[in-house]
Amino acid sequence: MAVWHSIIAFISFCALSSTTYIINDYADRNIDKLNPEKANRPIASGAVGPIEALTLVLLLTAVGFGTAIVLPLPFLYTALGYFALSQIYTAWLKHETFADILAISINFVIRAVAGAFAIPVNVSPWLIAGIFFLALFLTLGKRRSELMLLKDKAFAQRPALAGYSPDVVSRLSALATTALVISYTLYVFFGEHKWLYVTLPIALYCIFRYETIISSGSKISRHPERVFTDARMVIAMIIWVGLTLAVLY
Numbered sequence: 001m002a003v004w005h006s007i008i009a010f011i012s013f014c015a016l017s018s019t020t021y022i023i024n025d026y027a028d029r030n031i032d033k034l035n036p037e038k039a040n041r042p043i044a045s046g047a048v049g050p051i052e053a054l055t056l057v058l059l060l061t062a063v064g065f066g067t068a069i070v071l072p073l074p075f076l077y078t079a080l081g082y083f084a085l086s087q088i089y090t091a092w093l094k095h096e097t098f099a100d101i102l103a104i105s106i107n108f109v110i111r112a113v114a115g116a117f118a119i120p121v122n123v124s125p126w127l128i129a130g131i132f133f134l135a136l137f138l139t140l141g142k143r144r145s146e147l148m149l150l151k152d153k154a155f156a157q158r159p160a161l162a163g164y165s166p167d168v169v170s171r172l173s174a175l176a177t178t179a180l181v182i183s184y185t186l187y188v189f190f191g192e193h194k195w196l197y198v199t200l201p202i203a204l205y206c207i208f209r210y211e212t213i214i215s216s217g218s219k220i221s222r223h224p225e226r227v228f229t230d231a232r233m234v235i236a237m238i239i240w241v242g243l244t245l246a247v248l249y
Contacts, residue, residue, distance in 0.1 A: 015064035097163025
């Protein structure tokens with residue numbers, strides 16, 4: 001039953017996430033045309049028109065909430081919260097310095113908590129802290145990289161960047177990195193799974209390696225899904241997953 005619920009939850013949030021990205025891309029279609037990395041997006045390039053976008057939004061929203069209603073009510077409420085916060089982000093929060101990165105980080109936490117509600121299992125405070133600071137670390141890395149890429153055009157591309165000077169972003173990034181390292185360290189030493197602390201060195205390597213990627217201005221920091229193109233990160237993540245599974249099972 002837990003596996004089946006996990007699959008349904010995965011489908012639900014894939015659909016809802018896709019919906020929010022389509023809405024956000026449509027809202028940003030004009031400024032995305034000015035960005036060298038976003039100009040080729042389907043909506044910005046004109047490959048997907050308003051009618052097609054609206055059709056996809058309606059279809060995916062129906063799939064997202066249609067699957068969510070068969071799961072426990074807390075999951076449905078979490079899905080509604082995720083969708084609502086995403087729309088508030090698109091309409092307002094993404095234009096507000098600091099509020100934008102916090103909203104994104106909170107939405108990643110909501111995704112994780114929704115998965116716990118779907119099974120259902122208790123929501124660990126370590127899960128909330130770890131996901132939040134990891135998302136904050138990645139989001140700030142993206143902001144730093146955008147400032148490096150766009151330079152004086154940054155504000156035109158993303159109004160919230162007006163409040164992110166290189167110095168401010170660097171300090172916030174250092175704070176997020178420190179919080180992420182501390183939260184993971186406390187988890188592996190004081191969590192319920194013994195011996196998980198053996199994963200700490202490789203986890204730190206992943207964090208430090210990604211920090212180097214951010215500092216270099218690599219596309220990976222603006223598109224975290226491309227992290228799998230970095231061989232060292234891939235090897236490190238495989239080792240981390242292997243050690244974690246060995247400890248847990």
